[in-house]
Amino acid sequence: MTMWFAGFAVLLVKMALVLGVALTGAAYLVLVERKLLGRMQLRYGPNRVGPFGLLQPLADGVKMILKEDLVPQGADRFLFMMVPAVLPLTTLLAFAVVPFGTELTIMGQQVPMVITDLDVGVLFVLSLSSVGVYSLALGGWASNSKYSLLGAVRGVGQMISYELPLGLSLVPVIMLAGSMSLVDIVNAQADMPFIVYQPVAYVLFVLSALVEVKRTPFDLAEAENELQAGFHMEYSGMRFALFFLGEYLNMIFLGAFAALLFLGGWHGPVLPPFAWLLIKTAIMPILLIWIRASLPRLRPDQMMRLCWVWLAPLALLNILATGAVMLLKG
Amino acid sequence: MDERKGIITSAAEGTRGILEPFWVTLRQLFHKPITEEYPEFKRALPERARGRIVLTRSPDGEERCVACQLCSAVCPVSCISMQSAVREDGRRYAGWFRINFGRCIFCGLCEEACPTLAIQLTNDFEMSADDPMQLVHEKDTLTVDHGGRHPDYDFYRHAGVAVRREPGSHEDEDAPVNPKSNFP
Amino acid sequence: MSLTQALFYLLAGVITLSTGMAVTRKQPVHAVVYLVVSFFATAVLFALLGAPLVAVLQIMIPAGAVMVLFLFIIILLGREAPKPRDDSAMRWALPGILAIITVAAGLMLIASPQHQTIPLAMAKASARELGTYLYRHYWPAVEGISVLFFVALAGAMFLVREFKPKPDAQNEEPKP
Numbered sequence: 213m214t215m216w217f218a219g220f221a222v223l224l225v226k227m228a229l230v231l232g233v234a235l236t237g238a239a240y241l242v243l244v245e246r247k248l249l250g251r252m253q254l255r256y257g258p259n260r261v262g263p264f265g266l267l268q269p270l271a272d273g274v275k276m277i278l279k280e281d282l283v284p285q286g287a288d289r290f291l292f293m294m295v296p297a298v299l300p301l302t303t304l305l306a307f308a309v310v311p312f313g314t315e316l317t318i319m320g321q322q323v324p325m326v327i328t329d330l331d332v333g334v335l336f337v338l339s340l341s342s343v344g345v346y347s348l349a350l351g352g353w354a355s356n357s358k359y360s361l362l363g364a365v366r367g368v369g370q371m372i373s374y375e376l377p378l379g380l381s382l383v384p385v386i387m388l389a390g391s392m393s394l395v396d397i398v399n400a401q402a403d404m405p406f407i408v409y410q411p412v413a414y415v416l417f418v419l420s421a422l423v424e425v426k427r428t429p430f431d432l433a434e435a436e437n438e439l440q441a442g443f444h445m446e447y448s449g450m451r452f453a454l455f456f457l458g459e460y461l462n463m464i465f466l467g468a469f470a471a472l473l474f475l476g477g478w479h480g481p482v483l484p485p486f487a488w489l490l491i492k493t494a495i496m497p498i499l500l501i502w503i504r505a506s507l508p509r510l511r512p513d514q515m516m517r518l519c520w521v522w523l524a525p526l527a528l529l530n531i532l533a534t535g536a537v538m539l540l541k542g
Numbered sequence: 543m544d545e546r547k548g549i550i551t552s553a554a555e556g557t558r559g560i561l562e563p564f565w566v567t568l569r570q571l572f573h574k575p576i577t578e579e580y581p582e583f584k585r586a587l588p589e590r591a592r593g594r595i596v597l598t599r600s601p602d603g604e605e606r607c608v609a610c611q612l613c614s615a616v617c618p619v620s621c622i623s624m625q626s627a628v629r630e631d632g633r634r635y636a637g638w639f640r641i642n643f644g645r646c647i648f649c650g651l652c653e654e655a656c657p658t659l660a661i662q663l664t665n666d667f668e669m670s671a672d673d674p675m676q677l678v679h680e681k682d683t684l685t686v687d688h689g690g691r692h693p694d695y696d697f698y699r700h701a702g703v704a705v706r707r708e709p710g711s712h713e714d715e716d717a718p719v720n721p722k723s724n725f726p
Numbered sequence: 727m728s729l730t731q732a733l734f735y736l737l738a739g740v741i742t743l744s745t746g747m748a749v750t751r752k753q754p755v756h757a758v759v760y761l762v763v764s765f766f767a768t769a770v771l772f773a774l775l776g777a778p779l780v781a782v783l784q785i786m787i788p789a790g791a792v793m794v795l796f797l798f799i800i801i802l803l804g805r806e807a808p809k810p811r812d813d814s815a816m817r818w819a820l821p822g823i824l825a826i827i828t829v830a831a832g833l834m835l836i837a838s839p840q841h842q843t844i845p846l847a848m849a850k851a852s853a854r855e856l857g858t859y860l861y862r863h864y865w866p867a868v869e870g871i872s873v874l875f876f877v878a879l880a881g882a883m884f885l886v887r888e889f890k891p892k893p894d895a896q897n898e899e900p901k902p
């Protein structure tokens with residue numbers, strides 16, 4: 213029984229750690245994005261709250277909580293109030309399979325540095341990402357506003373398009389590692405990260421991830437200048453903040469996912485494993501911010517064409533090529 | 543794809559078109575921002591910038607407003623309200639005068655409509671408040687002790703309270719016509 | 727009753743309830759939401775019974791992709807006020823009979839003695855085992871389905887090619 217309680221306590225500590233890092237990361241990613249975008253546009257970005265604006269996320273949080281929580285007339289009340297939770301929920305759930313270090317030995321017990329090492333980890337993540345789109349579709353529908361609805365329709369169309377290339381781009385990695393567990397995949401990259409063997413898959417993954425997070429150039433669902441704010445237009449206060457949080461958590465998660473699948477996870481010289489994972493995780497969000505500063509928005513049909521005509525067949529060819537090489541090498 | 547160019551050229555141009563913005567944004571990252579930081583640095587406003595509304599006084603220190611309701615009538619968002627009153631000497635004034643700055647769009651129409659040049663817009667625009675009710679200003683906070691943009695103007699020397707003055711004694715007023723005489 | 731058993735009955739209750747709600751909702755979007763809840767509960771049930779792969783696929787394909795498509799179509803079709811329900815007996819006759827048959831069959835299954843001994847316990851089947859089994863015993867079917875998918879993909883690409891707007895006088899950009 214003591215063993216059980218100890219295990220439970222360790223689990224709780226791990227969950228608190230992951231949640232803390234992810235949520236703080238998301239809050240500060242907002243700041244980083246605003247700062248970086250600002251500097252890229254010859255502005256300063258937030259610099260008033262605290263030194264260099266470092267307390268801005270706190271101020272934002274307080275502001276969001278104090279804002280009035282509006283529910284538009286004619287909205288589907290229950291759905292409208294429920295769905296903002298879906299996106300952060302699914303993303304946080306996905307963090308459960310992210311391993312963040314090698315096994316530690318505490319008091320003679322092996323403690324794996326992951327909340328749960330599912331043997332279908334990659335699929336688990338993909339399924340959660342496909343569920344996250346409900347918050348967008350239902351939120352847009354429940355708002356009962358034409359812009360929200362258009363945003364929802366676009367978002368769903370986008371989701372249908374990116375799912376296939378996203379999933380297919382990961383297949384070669386699974387083939388190379390011979391497992392769908394993220395821990396095994398990272399362990400398989402101990403001497404060489406998979407990006408060396410699979411540069412095409414990495415590019416495909418980054419492009420599909422770009423479509424998944426719904427940020428410029430693929431922010432069709434919220435397109436500020438055509439749809440005001442698209443699916444979350446009618447949301448205010450904390451409910452809006454949940455959508456926002458979900459988006460930034462998703463960015464961080466995709467960063468972590470890319471780091472685990474392609475960049476060798478926590479493996480790296482000198483620095484401790486956790487630090488390496490954080491550094492590699494940060495690559496993707498910063499890339500996404502840079503892309504947002506640089507590229508204009510695509511039209512929906514261009515996005516679909518990119519996904520279906522280029523990414524998906526390319527991913528299939530990549531699988532074929534990987535399989536052929538693996539077969540030849542035995 | 544443009545037919546006149548080959549596929550290679552257009553592909554190269556497309557790639558360049560996608561990659562060049564990244565270089566541009568990266569370069570800007572190391573420039574000094576051109577932002578003027580507001581509370582520390584305040585730009586000089588143009589002379590006729592329209593901000594907080596004040597009720598001014600004539601040179602003799604009297605309130606200029608005669609509660610004629612013209613500003614209230616012309617205001618497109620109906621944010622001015624007042625009640626007129628008459629002093630013992632027959633001079634009209636506003637019993638109370640209220641402007642809701644939460645609704646005011648600072649269009650300046652009230653200033654244009656005012657016959658006494660009482661209501662004027664000033665350069666002050668820093669009037670944020672925690673509570674919308676704090677933006678509703680009454681006469682005591684609106685009235686200032688100077689003549690604003692037109693310090694020398696006095697409405698009562700041009701018009702108004704005719705019975706207390708000799709005919710033709712107002713400024714710019716022609717001498718009264720003698721009805722008994724046809725000669726100019 | 728063990729924890730597994732308790733969870734099983736809880737999930738079964740959720741599935742039954744949400745599926746029932748999905749059938750009876752007038753607003754199609756609500757029906758979709760209830761059905762998704764039911765799929766989720768089913769997925770958890772699969773995980774409980776030792777098939778994590780099937781559980782994840784259950785979320786990914788029916789709940790994540792198919793129902794999203796349904797939702798897409800329902801949203802596209804517009805939001806109409808639900809029509810007053812037609813409560814005539816004939817309309818309920820066929821579903822009623824089907825429901826009675828299903829309930830009777832279920833009761834018989836529960837009543838039959840040989841099923842009482844199956845223990846509800848955690849098991850685990852890995853993706854690798856499932857894949858090996860599938861490819862060893864059902865490879866023609868798997869290959870057939872993959873060919874079908876390929877044909878569908880090719881068809882979709884063909885359709886995309888067909889609908890490319892033909893360059894005509896109005897569509898063309900003004901030449902400098």
Ligand code: SF4
Nearest residue numbers: 617646647649650652
């Ligand atoms: S500035 Fe325009 S809106 Fe404001 S009080 Fe005067 S007339 Fe009304």
Ligand code: SF4
Nearest residue numbers: 607608610611613656
């Ligand atoms: S128009 Fe001028 S004089 Fe007339 S009520 Fe307004 S402020 Fe007073």
